[in-house]
Structure formats: structure tokens, C-alpha cells
Amino acid sequence: MPEPRWDRLWTDVHLATMTDPSLGIVRNAAIAASDGRIAWVGPAADLPGPPDHLAAEVIHCAGAWLTPGFIDCHTHIVFGGDRTADFRRRLHGESYAEIARAGGGIMSTVRATRAASNEELTAGAAARATELSAWGVTTIEVKSGYGLDLDNEIRMLEVAAGLARHVPADISPTLLAAHTIPAGYTRRRADYVRLVVDEIIPAALKQGHATAIDVFCEDIAFTPDESRAILEAGIEAGLHGRLHADQLTDQGGGALAAAVGARSADHLEYLSEGGVHAMAEAEVYAVLLPGAAYTLGADRRPPVDTLRRAGVTMALATDANPGSSPITNVGMILNLGCILFGLTPEEALAGFTAAAARVLGQERDRGTLEPGLRADLALWRVDDLAELCYRMGASPLESLVKDGLPAT
Numbered sequence: 001m002p003e004p005r006w007d008r009l010w011t012d013v014h015l016a017t018m019t020d021p022s023l024g025i026v027r028n029a030a031i032a033a034s035d036g037r038i039a040w041v042g043p044a045a046d047l048p049g050p051p052d053h054l055a056a057e058v059i060h061c062a063g064a065w066l067t068p069g070f071i072d073c074h075t076h077i078v079f080g081g082d083r084t085a086d087f088r089r090r091l092h093g094e095s096y097a098e099i100a101r102a103g104g105g106i107m108s109t110v111r112a113t114r115a116a117s118n119e120e121l122t123a124g125a126a127a128r129a130t131e132l133s134a135w136g137v138t139t140i141e142v143k144s145g146y147g148l149d150l151d152n153e154i155r156m157l158e159v160a161a162g163l164a165r166h167v168p169a170d171i172s173p174t175l176l177a178a179h180t181i182p183a184g185y186t187r188r189r190a191d192y193v194r195l196v197v198d199e200i201i202p203a204a205l206k207q208g209h210a211t212a213i214d215v216f217c218e219d220i221a222f223t224p225d226e227s228r229a230i231l232e233a234g235i236e237a238g239l240h241g242r243l244h245a246d247q248l249t250d251q252g253g254g255a256l257a258a259a260v261g262a263r264s265a266d267h268l269e270y271l272s273e274g275g276v277h278a279m280a281e282a283e284v285y286a287v288l289l290p291g292a293a294y295t296l297g298a299d300r301r302p303p304v305d306t307l308r309r310a311g312v313t314m315a316l317a318t319d320a321n322p323g324s325s326p327i328t329n330v331g332m333i334l335n336l337g338c339i340l341f342g343l344t345p346e347e348a349l350a351g352f353t354a355a356a357a358r359v360l361g362q363e364r365d366r367g368t369l370e371p372g373l374r375a376d377l378a379l380w381r382v383d384d385l386a387e388l389c390y391r392m393g394a395s396p397l398e399s400l401v402k403d404g405l406p407a408t
């Protein structure tokens with residue numbers, strides 16, 4: 001039998017394959033890639049020959065740790081303008097909801113986004129995506145939601161999809177035309193819901209970038225009935241359902257996500273016990289966003305312990321956005337996930353890899369280190385992977401591999 005010949009082989013490395021709840025650790029390991037995919041994973045002692053005979057290039061990692069490239073499964077990194085003024089107003093005593101009702105908040109970003117050119121939107125988003133890459137992120141979900149009319153929502157999806165030309169990451173665009181009721185529709189909300197269902201969803205499908213539909217279900221955004229109508233239309237058209245659920249108040253969002261067959265319910269600070277069980281039953285994943293809870297000074301935490309006991313898969317994401325989570329530092333989110341929300345370091349790291357892949361419906365393609373999956377790898381200069389959740393300094397990323405090729 002001829003010996004296998006791989007493109008690249010990494011040796012003298014410890015792996016977190018993320019294939020079990022204890023990180024799927026393989027110490028003193030090796031991993032190989034060919035044609036952009038993982039070709040072999042295991043203990044170095046099991047390699048079928050001397051490394052130099054097995055691959056065109058051998059990378060000796062001097063005992064570093066290697067994880068799957070991180071997956072940020074909830075972001076809003078395409079936007080115009082800046083919301084530091086909202087931050088100042090909150091610290092002078094106004095609430096997020098009061099600022100939103102007074103025309104600030106999401107609507108102020110909508111005005112700035114509509115006024116920005118595609119080039120300006122791309123430059124800002126590419127800079128933020130590059131910051132995520134510095135933390136090992138190789139897959140980014142990017143939501144629209146600051147256009148809130150047909151042309152600008154489609155334009156946001158176009159800019160989002162185009163980011164893959166600027167960073168070593170795959171982009172998964174999500175249509176969030178139902179982020180808030182735009183100015184001009186506040187007294188005819190049903191007309192906006194109809195615009196989303198009858199025009200914006202079909203246009204997004206025709207364009208072909210969006211793989212998911214999302215709605216902000218909240219008393220400052222869409223009611224549960226409006227959310228249901230939009231989610232059902234998107235899911236019926238073949239998009240994955242996502243829901244900004246129970247963030248500021250209990251809207252029954254978790255149960256709604258379960259009833260319509262959404263893949264995830266995100267935020268969940270006010271998720272009820274009934275909501276947890278509905279999600280568990282329907283296999284809806286929880287996406288926890290501690291950056292927003294922290295930035296807005298939320299008075300509640302998601303019911304992490306109840307979710308854990310019910311067996312709900314928990315992903316973790318930056319929610320990077322201009323208003324409620326101006327954060328592209330994954331280390332900070334891992335830290336907040338542990339300290340503010342009570343995740344274990346193992347849950348937090350799974351939340352940015354295996355669990356996040358499930359949220360995007362891409363678990364057969366990424367999120368774990370297994371033969372056949374995409375060779376998106378992050379190499380970390382740490383002694384213990386829990387350091388990623390613990391230390392709050394610069395990124396300890398040593399190098400990044402995208403589709404089997406060095407990306408840094």
C-alpha cells in the first residue's frame with residue numbers, strides 16, 4: 001500500500017477536537033490536511049510513518065494547543081456610524097429602551113447605514129472581522145437589520161457576503177429585516193410585516209446570500225404574533241430560523257422559537273422555565289450573548305443551569321454590534337460567558353465551536369476536528385485552553401489556518 005501523502009501535517013501539538021463535553025482532548029497529537037479538508041487526526045504515535053514522508057509540509061508546533069477555527073454565530077458587524085452617544089446617554093441615566101423609543105438606538109444606526117456607501121460599510125465591517133480573526137474566528141454569521149427597507153436590507157446582505165474577500169473567514173449572512181419597526185411604519189406596523197414577508201424575504205432568496213431569517217421579538221420591536229408570521233414565512237422558504245428572544249422582557253420567545261421550528265433562540269435573559277423545556281423538546285439551540293447583558297447592565301442572567309439540566313445545546317457569540325455589544329474580543333466574551341453567566345470553560349469553548357456550528361446548520365462541515373471536515377484551525381500559545389476564558393489580555397493566537405492554508 002502506498003503511504004498517504006498529505007498537503008500539510010501539524011505535529012508536536014495538543015488537540016481540542018471538541019468531539020465530547022471535555023473538549024475531546026488528544027495530547028501529543030498530529031493533524032493533517034489535504035485539499036482544504038482534515039485528512040487525519042490522532043496521537044502522533046499512531047502516525048503511519050515518519051512525518052516528513054507523510055506530507056509535503058510539516059509544521060512543528062512546540063507543544064501549542066490547536067482548536068477548530070472559532071465560529072461567531074451571532075454578529076451585526078455591518079453598520080454605519082457609531083453609538084458612543086447612546087453609551088453616554090445610558091450612563092447619564094436613560095435606558096436602552098428609552099433611547100430606542102426616542103429615535104436613538106437601532107434607528108440611529110439605520111440612518112447612518114442608509115447614508116453609507118457599500119465601500120464605507122465594507123471597510124468598517126472588514127476591520128471588525130479582522131479583529132475577530134485575531135481571536136481565531138474563521139466563520140462569521142453576519143446579520144442585516146440596519147437597512148429596514150428593501151434596497152438597504154439587500155445591500156447589507158451583499159456587503160456581508162463580500163467580506164469573505166477581505167478576511168480569511170466564511171461568512172454566513174442572515175436576513176434581519178425585522179430588527180425594529182422603521183420610522184414611517186410605527187402607526188402601520190402590519191404594512192411593514194407585509195413588506196418583509198411579501199417583498200424582502202423573496203428578494204433575499206433571489207439574491208441567494210442569506211441562509212437564515214432572524215427577528216427581534218421584544219416590546220420595543222416585534223410582537224410574538226408579528227415575529228411568528230415573519231419566521232414562518234422565512235422558514236417555509238427554506239431559511240434557518242433564528243430569534244432574538246426574551247432579552248429585555250419575557251415575550252415567550254423561547255416557546256415561539258420552538259413552535260415554529262427555529263434553530264436557535266438568542267439572548268434569553270428572561271427565558272421562562274416553560275420556554276427552556278419547549279426549546280429542549282424541539283431541539284432549539286440557545287445562543288448566549290453576555291456582551292449585550294454586560295454592556296446594557298442587564299438585571300437578569302439566562303437560566304444557564306436549567307438549560308444545562310434540560311440538555312439544551314448552548315452556543316456563545318459576540319453579538320458584535322454598535323449599540324449593545326461593541327465587542328470583537330472573543331476572549332472577553334469567553335470570560336463573560338464563564339464569570340457573568342456561569343458557563344464552564346469547556347461549555348464556553350464548545351459554544352464558539354461545535355455548538356455554534358450546529359446553530360448555523362454546519363456541523364458536518366466545521367466546529368470539530370474530524371477527518372472530512374474543513375481544515376479551519378486555530379493554534380494557541382497557552383498551557384491550558386481554559387486560559388482563553390480566564391486571562392483578559394491580548395489574544396494568544398499563534399496562527400490561523402483557513403481551508404488547510406496558513407492565513408496569518
Ligand code: NIG
Pocket residue numbers: 076105106109216244247292319321322323324325
Ligand atoms: O442583538 N437586540 C437586538 N439587536 C442587537 C442590538 C442592536 C443594536 O442595539 O444596534 C442585539 O443586542
Ligand code: FE
Pocket residue numbers: 074075076244319321
Ligand atoms: Fe443580536
